[in-house]
Amino acid sequence: MKIIKTAKYKINDDLREKISELEHKQWMHWAKDILKEENISKEREERWKKDFISYKELSEEVKDFDRDWADKVIKIIKTAKYAQLKEVKLRGILKKTKDNFVYLDISNDIINGFISILDDEGINKPPYNLKSFNNVGAHISVIGIDEYKNNEIKEIKEIGQEFNFVLKDLKTTNPKGWDEMKKIYFLRVDAPELEELRNKYKLSKLIEGHDFHITIGVEKK
Known part of the structure; x- marks a missing residue:
């Protein structure tokens, strides 16, 4: 008789970075749309535009912000186990x-x-x-x-x-x-x-x- 077990999951650093990069791209799309449609202060607009660059060009401080979001996504994945x-x-x-x-x-x-x-x-x-x-x-x-x-x-x-x-x-x-x-x-x-x-x-x-x-x-x- 075959023994069937539930598999375990992991999120490695490479995948964490991929999720972080995706989060940055999604943020840029969102921010650009907001700038077109809503009245945003010049200060915030300038601050946002500084980060309209590729993920690789971002400072580690900004990357860490995206990584925090990636960690939240990872927790959802581990908890939900593909429930979505x-x-x-x-x-x-x-x-x-x-x-x-x-x-x-x-x-x-x-x-x-x-x-x-x-x-x-x-x-x-x-x-x-x-x-x-x-x-x-x-x-x-x-x-x-x-x-x-x-x-x-x-x-x-x-x-x-x-x-x-x-x-x-x-x-x-x-x-x-x-x-x-x-x-x-x-x-x-x-x-x-x-x-x-x-x-x-x-x-x-x-x-x-x-x-x-x-x-x-x-x-x-």
């Missing part, structure tokens, strides 16, 4: 490989974003170019090759259509039967539309009894 994403419907396109593996093709940005905040060293992106990953990019498995064959499915009419899904939580497992991997990181997703699709083709609610998920990282032994 749970209310957002994401989409993917249903595709099928030549050997009849049916999957929902999704953006690789999901993987890139989550890898940056995992609390384990030595994490790599999934080897999607390997046969064990069906030679496809970031995806949600929908119908396995054996399922397709054993249930004598001749055609999936929904290939090419969009399906919605919602992120649930980030988990880890120590896979059995995959000797070269120590740990796998994956995002569980809620995908009622995919459940309905499987039901339409007389398949069980979930693929091989597993929750719909996105493998986002692997840790080699």
Whole structure:
């Protein structure tokens, strides 16, 4: 039996600086709009305009102000644990490989974003170019090759259509039967539309009894 654990999160210094830089850019957009629309004192206007420069050119004192905001954002991320994403419907396109593996093709940005905040060293992106990953990019498995064959499915009419899904939580497992991997990181997703699709083709609610998920990282032994 596989042991599923909730993954931990971290925010490194590089990400903190990226958030700080983004905060500075957002502030500049806001400040410029305010100067156009409202009566601002000359003193404040001059003070603001001095900081209408790139983040790298800012003094450390001003950067620290942005970093304070970044720390607040970080606390929200750690506390919410992606709660903000749970209310957002994401989409993917249903595709099928030549050997009849049916999957929902999704953006690789999901993987890139989550890898940056995992609390384990030595994490790599999934080897999607390997046969064990069906030679496809970031995806949600929908119908396995054996399922397709054993249930004598001749055609999936929904290939090419969009399906919605919602992120649930980030988990880890120590896979059995995959000797070269120590740990796998994956995002569980809620995908009622995919459940309905499987039901339409007389398949069980979930693929091989597993929750719909996105493998986002692997840790080699």
